[in-house]
Amino acid sequence: MEKFKNKALAELISSMAKMDQLERSRVRQKQKLYSGLAKSDMARLRQMKRIVNKYGWTTRKLVGKRASHSAWLLVQHGDDDVKFQEYCLKLIKQAGENDEVANLPRLDDRRKTMGLGSFDEYKIKIEKEWKNESGRFRQESPV
Numbered sequence: 001m002e003k004f005k006n007k008a009l010a011e012l013i014s015s016m017a018k019m020d021q022l023e024r025s026r027v028r029q030k031q032k033l034y035s036g037l038a039k040s041d042m043a044r045l046r047q048m049k050r051i052v053n054k055y056g057w058t059t060r061k062l063v064g065k066r067a068s069h070s071a072w073l074l075v076q077h078g079d080d081d082v083k084f085q086e087y088c089l090k091l092i093k094q095a096g097e098n099d100e101v102a103n104l105p106r107l108d109d110r111r112k113t114m115g116l117g118s119f120d121e122y123k124i125k126i127e128k129e130w131k132n133e134s135g136r137f138r139q140e141s142p143v
Contacts, residue, residue, distance in 0.1 A: 010067035017070030045078035057091035
């Protein structure tokens with residue numbers, strides 16, 4: 001069993017991510033935009049801001065691997081606040097744990113698709129993580 005410091009915080013983040021994914025699933029099923037999705041994203045982002053302001057980045061040591069992954073997912077969906085995304089990227093880089101570093105390219109790439117830079121910075125890292133010994137891309141994620 002995974003050990004981490006703050007179980008209540010891990011459960012909060014995980015429940016927020018579960019709602020995030022449930023709402024996105026409903027949008028995909030109906031194949032149309034859900035008008036409340038952006039509003040929900042911003043509410044979850046406000047909660048993530050409170051969490052990050054209080055605890056710093058939600059590392060694996062603090063909330064466990066699943067909740068740490070969920071935290072970056074929630075921040076990634078907060079496209080209306082690029083400055084907060086950039087702040088979280090800085091915290092993730094500072095944390096330097098393998099799970100946060102593995103999530104870094106995804107969050108950074110999302111920012112870059114919004115016109116905030118190029119994709120080249122993490123291309124080599126991603127290719128190294130995803131390729132097997134023969135140089136072919138693996139089927140499953142290295143994360």
